[in-house]
Amino acid sequence: MNKENDILKWFNGDISTTEIKKRYPDEDFSALEKTAFYAKQIDTPKVDAQKALAEFKTKAFKKEASKVIPLNFQSFLKVAAVLVVMLTSSYFLFFNNTKSYSTEIAQTETFNLPDNSEVILNAQSKLSFNKKEWKNNRSLDLEGEAFFKVTKGEKFTVNTDAGSIQVLGTQFNVKERSNYFEVQCYEGSVSVTHNKQKVILTPGKSFRVINNEIDLTKDFNAENPSWLAKESSFDNVPLWQVINELEIQYNIIIDASKVDVTKAFSGSFTHVDKNIALQSVTIPLKLSYKINGNKVEFYDYAKN
Structure with a gap:
């Protein structure tokens, strides 16, 4: 019950998000974070307790045999809040199919996608995709930098704010930071689309955009991006x-x-x-x- 109690304390604001993640580092809190967010957006009813009580007493005195039943508005609101959280949680647990990975400063993470493609996420980056649709649509969103080893199969698409990358099966690196976008191909071929302009990259080729201007780059002969070796x-x-x-x-x-x-x-x-x-x-x-x-x-x- 300790975990459940801690999660309830977190919902009430008694424990910070940083603290709850430290206590349970292996737990995926993305769905619960969304639950907490939407629960906070719902305004609880604002009741003028004094006015309501006065009206209730007036009506009670008009009926000789009537009984006065006190209304506990605080209990009512607590029950309503619990119902909101339960309903919102049910939505995210059973209908939300988004899977996300993220890294903090100076942190990297390696994981496999549902098709067994490998992704290594660089520091302060985020990647997300739809688990339910992945089999028929290998598409994901990236903020930051990641190295991909894609298994052969249907089209594989990486979407960023600066452009999109499409491959069938290959190894490539994508870096999308503020005012900077770069794609490097290490194996196979990569199709990069930026502002409706499409470029095909082969091993050793790069495509770079700085301050929304395409920047010519030299060929490279590395087998992997240097950040994998720190x-x-x-x-x-x-x-x-x-x-x-x-x-x-x-x-x-x-x-x-x-x-x-x-x-x-x-x-x-x-x-x-x-x-x-x-x-x-x-x-x-x-x-x-x-x-x-x-x-x-x-x-x-x-x-x-």
């Missing part, structure tokens, strides 16, 4: 995108207001040592940095 690599990428990735991998906030964040960076940084990572980015660009807790400031050598 390293982020960049080829002629604006510094602001490198900074975004540093913040995602190390849970830091970087102030780069004193430097030119549009300058291009080519290189890599490790995911296992913050200082080495910062040095790997700043030294080639002739920058320096200061660390204060989880805040980092970038500045030019010449100005300090």
Whole structure:
């Protein structure tokens, strides 16, 4: 009963979402989170208790043999709230077929889709799909970055805000961050659609969009994306995108207001040592940095 009691406390706001997930890390709370959300949207009846009681007494005195039965509005509202939660829970448990995976800062997750295709989700990313329709429609939504090893079969589609990717069976990487979209093909062929423009990628080819502008890229010969080996690599990428990735991998906030964040960076940084990572980015660009807790400031050598 401990789990049930904890979940009830969570619904009442006595336990935070972070705390309940720490206590039960293997539990999928996505459906319950939606339940709590919709339950909160339903307004409970607002009753003027004094006015209602006065009207009730007036009617009671007009009938000699009538009995006064006190109304417990609080109990009524509690029962109503429980019914709302039960009905909403039933909907999400039996009719909601959306399956979701998500990662936090500096976290990755590996899992298999219903067709046994493998997905590795990079830090601060989210993927979702319809379990019931998957057999006939291998389509999913992605926010962030993921590497796919797709089993052969019907068309496989990855949808992002920046564009869509379609394959039959292949290995590819998709990165969709703020103002940045990149697809890299490692095996087979990949069809990428962006703003109604379609591009076919073969192994070693990339398609990149920065600030909604298509950016030409060089071919690559890697077998897997570098982030699978806990390293982020960049080829002629604006510094602001490198900074975004540093913040995602190390849970830091970087102030780069004193430097030119549009300058291009080519290189890599490790995911296992913050200082080495910062040095790997700043030294080639002739920058320096200061660390204060989880805040980092970038500045030019010449100005300090």
